[in-house]
Amino acid sequence: MSEILFNEVPSLDLADFTSGNPEKKAAFVKNLSDAYQNIGFVAIKNHGLDQSLQDELYEAIQSFFSLPDEVKAAYEKPEIGYQRGYTGKGKEHAKGRNTGDLKEFYHVGQELDWISNDDAVKADYPANVWPKEVSHFKAVSLKVFQTIEEAGKQMLRAIAISLGLKESYFDDKILHGNSILRSIHYFPISNPEEVPTDAVRAAEHGDINLITLLMGASADGLEVLRRDGKWIPITALPEQLVVNVGDMLERLTNKKLKSTIHRVVNPPREKMNSSRYSIPFFLHPRSGMNLSCLEDCVDQDHPKAFEDCTAGEFLEERLKELGLKKK
DSSP states (O other): OOOOOOSSOOEEEHHHHHSSOHHHHHHHHHHHHHHHTTTOEEEEEOOSOOHHHHHHHHHHHHHHHTSOHHHHGGGBOGGGTTOSEEEOTTOOOOTTOOSOOSOEEEEEOOOGGGSOTTOGGGGTSOOOOOOTTSTTHHHHHHHHHHHHHHHHHHHHHHHHHHTTSOTTTTHHHHTTOOOEEEEEEEOOOSOGGGSOTTOOSEEEEOOSSSEEEEESTTSTTEEEEOTTSOEEEOOOOTTOEEEEEOHHHHHHTTTSSOOOOEEEOOOOGGGTTSOEEEEEEEEOOOTTOBOOOOGGGOOSSSOOOSOOOBHHHHHHHHHHHTTSSOO
16 A cells, blocks of 8 residues: 555544445545554544533543642552552653653543453452542543443444454454543643753653544644654544554554554643643553464565564553553
8 A cells, every 4th residue: 555644634434434334334444544554543523422521521630630739649559550540740751761741640441340240351450549529520431431432442343344354353352451541631830941851741652552532632732743754733623533543553463553653742831831631542452362463464575573462461561661660
């Protein structure tokens, strides 16, 4: 396939894939494949997450992040690599960097009540952590989690078809997967001169997981690195989610699908005293998923680029690289 240098993130309609129209479904798969083999990002509408639900979650997270730091700190869980609950300001850094990002965030994972006792993954996951100061935080977070997870399932079905796999290839691998809903606050900086000169809201990075579905993608600052080295801004309409390929999917497909580097740059210094909020959903498989490169993605021109590993092993290593778990 010839290289396409997109000037903006392609926009797709998920209803074309789910409506039952074979022609629309095929066109969606082709357009998705073109985007993911080149820029690694698309924006989708008709994903099932209505604006009122998004607004409700934003109101809840703004209420939480406005609490004093010492109150928020009560919900930190460093002993589990911050995989549930709150992570304080500057505690995460990009792979290969030591300077912490200018953000704080809150993690919600699979709710244990959703998982039957005879499913082995139930014992692997920590319980969610809920702030008592924001009474509606739990209900709206779990509703958003389930809604975005279903949209992600449909996206992975389209990806499977594009790879020549069964449409249901990923279904059992993501059932009660180790996914994370991350509510992020890029906090105001009242004295920019006091932060490290190389500190940014989110340094350039690729995501760990299979795919990421992002709410709040239109705020200034989010950029994606094109193949030719040019950074382009990511913009999306209010009703869209931005969905990008993660490192696990790039690994599984032997780099056929691109986990494109992206970042959140600082605003102009005069605007650094304002908040920015963003809510990505990191869709992870079950920890036991085999991430060995698919045989059809390996040939003489594309030799196997990665060692075999499971999703759980890969996640563990990356959490250490990000400073969230001790090495």
